[in-house]
Amino acid sequence: MFDLTFLNSSLLVIFGFFIGVLGSVMGVGGGIFIVPMLVLALGIPIHQAVAVSLAAIVASSSAVASVNVERGLANMRLGVALEVTTALGSIAGALLAGRLSSNIIQLLFALVLFPVSAGMFMKGRRALKHGRARSAPAAADGIPGVFDSEFFDHSIDSRTSYRVKNMAPASFISFFAGGLSGLLGLGGGIIQVPMMNLLCGVPIKAAAATSNFLIGVSAAASLFIYLKKGYLVPELAAVIVIGVLLGSFAGIYILYKARSEKIQMAFSALVFIVAVKMLMK
Amino acid sequence: MVKVFSDKEFGKLIQRTLLAGVSLSLFFFFLGFVFRFSGFQSAGAAFRAGVLALALTPVARVAMLVYGYWRTKEYRFALASFTVLALLLISVLL
Numbered sequence: 001m002f003d004l005t006f007l008n009s010s011l012l013v014i015f016g017f018f019i020g021v022l023g024s025v026m027g028v029g030g031g032i033f034i035v036p037m038l039v040l041a042l043g044i045p046i047h048q049a050v051a052v053s054l055a056a057i058v059a060s061s062s063a064v065a066s067v068n069v070e071r072g073l074a075n076m077r078l079g080v081a082l083e084v085t086t087a088l089g090s091i092a093g094a095l096l097a098g099r100l101s102s103n104i105i106q107l108l109f110a111l112v113l114f115p116v117s118a119g120m121f122m123k124g125r126r127a128l129k130h131g132r133a134r135s136a137p138a139a140a141d142g143i144p145g146v147f148d149s150e151f152f153d154h155s156i157d158s159r160t161s162y163r164v165k166n167m168a169p170a171s172f173i174s175f176f177a178g179g180l181s182g183l184l185g186l187g188g189g190i191i192q193v194p195m196m197n198l199l200c201g202v203p204i205k206a207a208a209a210t211s212n213f214l215i216g217v218s219a220a221a222s223l224f225i226y227l228k229k230g231y232l233v234p235e236l237a238a239v240i241v242i243g244v245l246l247g248s249f250a251g252i253y254i255l256y257k258a259r260s261e262k263i264q265m266a267f268s269a270l271v272f273i274v275a276v277k278m279l280m281k
Numbered sequence: 282m283v284k285v286f287s288d289k290e291f292g293k294l295i296q297r298t299l300l301a302g303v304s305l306s307l308f309f310f311f312l313g314f315v316f317r318f319s320g321f322q323s324a325g326a327a328f329r330a331g332v333l334a335l336a337l338t339p340v341a342r343v344a345m346l347v348y349g350y351w352r353t354k355e356y357r358f359a360l361a362s363f364t365v366l367a368l369l370l371i372s373v374l375l
Contacts, residue, residue, distance in 0.1 A: 055332060055335060055336070058335055058336060058338065058339060059303065059306070059335055061339070062299045062302060062303050062335075062338045062339065062342070063299070063303050065295075065299055065342075066295075066296045066299035066300045066303065067296070069292050069295045069296055069299075070292040070293060070295070070296040071292075072288075072292065076291075076292075076295070076346070077355075077358055080346060080350075080358050080361045080362050080365065081358075081361055083343075083361070083362075083365045084361050084364050084365055084368075087365050087368040087369065087372075088368060090372075091368060091371065091372050091375070094372070095375070216338070216339040216342070217339045217342075217343060217365060217369065219339075220336055220338075220339040220340065220369060220372075221368060221369055221372040222372070223336050224336060224369070224372045224373045224375075225372055225375055227332070227336065228373075228375070232332060234313075234325065234328035234329050234331070234332045235313070235317070235324075235325075235328050237328075237332055238310040238313055238314070238328050238331055238332075241306070241307075241310065241331075241335065242307065242310055242311075245303060245307065
């Protein structure tokens with residue numbers, strides 16, 4: 001068992017801090033970095049690492065959503081609708097963990113991520129060229145949809161309204177995003193954010209905030225199953241969670257101040273890195 | 282007269298629920314470290330309580346969504362939230 005000395009704990013808190021910042025700004029849980037770090041650098045068994053990662057995702061999601069919901073950046077109606085299939089997927093994923101080959105899952109996942117990364121990059125670059133990120137304005141062609149929303153973007157000092165489309169395929173994709181949560185200890189944000197942005201037309205900031213809102217539920221659903229199996233090391237989870245929470249609150253400031261196009265470009269780079277990393281495995 | 286439950290109030294309710302859960306788990310984690318470095322036996326129990334508070338935070342948030350959407354009479358979202366709550370309970374029982 002890994003020994004939690006004061007030095008180790010401090011380093012893990014700092015690591016958690018960076019994961020928290022990443023989670024706040026990009027809408028991802030950071031499991032893609034937490035699991036390999038715990039397994040490769042600290043020699044923690046994979047299932048224990050996944051359990052700690054899920055706890056960190058729940059912490060990051062809860063902290064960030066607490067601010068974003070109150071400020072209207074997270075689209076709660078959209079989040080709730082996607083949560084249904086995401087939670088179903090995460091339960092299925094956690095039950096299947098260990099029965100499916102994680103190598104094949106990661107290979108397929110990586111192959112999907114490359115076009116997603118390219119799509120995010122192109123959209124971000126187009127927005128940078130034309131001044132700002134565009135999304136379909138709400139009620140552009142008549143009656144507003146139940147998922148349409150708006151938020152105040154501090155980086156451009158104005159309100160941004162948007163229309164949400166393609167909910168049926170989005171719900172279907174969310175099921176697989178939830179499945180990844182249970183299988184690989186990821187929050188699923190790496191799929192949810194581009195899906196909401198590219199498929200549903202949700203601006204990147206609102207997509208990141210809504211992803212943060214909903215990944216906590218899928219992670220919690222899987223976490224309960226891992227807890228019952230006795231995989232979670234509470235002390236280790238506590239250290240990482242403290243760092244993640246501090247980082248999450250710091251990251252919220254960046255999310256509100258940064259320009260959407262830059263977040264979009266950074267997210268496309270993140271997706272690309274994750275895809276390469278998974279392919280190399 | 283029936284008091285209107287506004288979006289702002291709804292947002293505040295969700296915010297408070299999430300912050301309460303996160304704060305409670307942080308409290309137990311810090312307590313666990315205090316116990317651990319002071320050599321108390323109950324450190325493990327405090328850490329486990331922190332993890333439990335953390336894991337239950339999204340559950341409490343979904344329960345508040347059911348309540349909030351019921352109050353705002355958006356019944357389809359109340360039903361969706363209730364379905365999520367049921368799925369979370371299933372995952373606890375599995």
